[in-house]
Amino acid sequence: MSQSIFGVVSLIFWLLIAPLMVGITFNFILPKEKRRLGITFLLGFLIYVAGFEIIAIPCMTKIMYNAFSYCVKYYVILAWVLMIPxxxxxxxxxxxxxxxxxxxxxxxxxxxxxDTKNNGMNVASRSSVSSDEFEAADPEVAKKHKLETYIYWGIFFALLAFQMVMAVLMASFDGDDAYYVVESLLAQQADVMNTILPYTGISTSLDIRHALAVITMWIAFIAKVSGVHATIVSHTVIPLIVIPLVYLVYVEIGKSLFRKKQEFVPVFMIIVSFLLMFGNVSIHTPATFFLMRTWQGKAIVCNLVFPLIFWIFLEMMEKKEDKTDEKKEEKTDSAGVEHTTEKVVAKAGIRQKISTFSFGWIMLIFVNMLAGMCTAMGVIFATGLIGLLTLILLFIKKDWKVLIGAFICVIPNFVYLALYLSIWSS
Known part of the structure; x- marks a missing residue:
């Protein structure tokens, strides 16, 4: 009984509290209005798993014996260093x-x-104003719309809960489990990192095709520190984390798409949830991977990494108006008469633009690291997707600095490919 309680508490700590604390440590890189709980957790999760990749790959390639034990020890130290602030x-x-x-x-x-009153908006048409402006203009009607919004959110959360429950009760077993899940189990029980062939149990050289995709080792780490069997972590625990995380990203996408119509976001989420629930038209669709192979790196790339990239670019593509903050400054002339003048003290819009751009490129660095951690294919496709969206962003912003940000954020992908080729040729 005590062991079960320890396992549950450990899972909560290492999968929920630890990423949140890491996010709180680094949420200063987020624009002020983005420092919400969800985005802070998302940022922390990305940095948290990126740290594991930095630790795991050297341990796997440089340490011959007890590599996983060293990996766990070093990563626990790094995680606490990131969490303590x-x-x-x-x-x-x-x-x-x-x-x-x-x-x-x-x-x-x-x-x-x-804000609405200061803007002096004339709320004459529901289709031409934001929900906040409408609420300020007609509180009674806005109250009705708010009730409808709560109902839609309730429907979405019911669908989310249903998917999470079914992911646990109706856990699907896939043929790839014979490799991916066993790699995690071997790390947990045999203290190796991709040096035992899962199909036969015979020692082998480092399997470079799968080795750099250390998501299996991260699952093994969670299993090791919690004392829970790696298979249970893969099939039961990981879906309970990944499924809400994916929907969190879609919520942010909805907020970006419906900036002035936030009441549309829950409707958007209901549509997305139905598309994912009934997307099992073949074994190859992202929806199938999302709900039936959630713990695999390929599923995380197509359902979490790619939406993350789209969301970040949506944020960077937003055109923000430059707002000028003014304050009154008292001046006294030689006659001792005070004069009030208005002085521009800041360009809030410009600061916001710079902040949004910085946070976007920084988050993309960690998103690319997550892509490489999940699968080598993620590195290629993420780089291509970022390149395509960068061209669109360059056309919208007409600022050559976009190219600098795009190049910096894909540096982890180039390092990953260089490491892959160097190990492959050695």
Whole structure:
């Protein structure tokens, strides 16, 4: 009984709390309005797994005996180094400031209404104004729309819960499990990293075709530190993390697509959930991989990595108006008479534009690392997708600095390919 409790607590810590603390440590790179709980967790998860890739590949290629034990030890140290600043920030926000808004951005309702009043918008048409403006103009009708929005969100969360429950109760076993899941199990029980052939149990040289896709080793790490069997982690635990994470990305995509119609987001999510639930028209569709092979790297790439790339580019493609912050400055002339002048102190729009661009390219670095961690194919396809979307972004922004950001964010992919070819030829 105590072992089961320890396993559950360990899983919660290493799969939920640890990524969140890492995200809180690094959420300063996010624009203020992006420092929400979901995006902070997403950022932390990307950095968290990227750290494992940095530790796992050298351990696998350089250490001959007990490689996985060294990998676990070094990664635990790195994870705590990444978490401790976030833990300190959280403790200060909870016990000293008693205000979680220090950690996450929460936009208050009165701020939205004040923004609308300050804009002086004439809400004459429902189709031409944002939901916040409509709420400020007609509270009674807005209350009805808000109720409808809550109902739609309730339907979506019911569908999400149904998918998660069915992913556990009706766990699908795939032929690839004979390789991928066994690799995780061998790491957990035999303390090796891709040096035993799963099909026969015979020792072999490093299998470079699959070795750099260390998602199996990360699953083995979760199994090792929690004491839960690697097969259970793969088939039962990982879907409970990946499925909500994928939908979190789609929520952010919906918010980007419907910036002034946020009440459409839950409807969008219901449509997405139905497409994923009933997308099993063949064994090769992303929907099939999403719900039936969730723990495999290919499933994570097509259902998490690619939507992440689209969302980040949607954020960077947004055209923001430059807003000028002004403040009054008191000046006194030689006669001692005070004069009030308006002085431009900041270009908030420009700062926001720079911040959004920086956060986008930085997150893409970690997204590319996640792609390589899942499958070598992810490196190729992610690079191609980023290249295509960069051309579109370049056309929209007409700024050559876009090319610099695109080049920097795919550096991990070039390093991955160079490492792959060097090991292959050796």
């Amino acid at each position: 976030g833990i300190i920030k959280t403790a200060l926000a909870v016990f000293k400031d008693k205000n979680l808004n220090k950690l996450f951005y929460v936009r208050k309702a009165d701020e939205r209404i004040n």
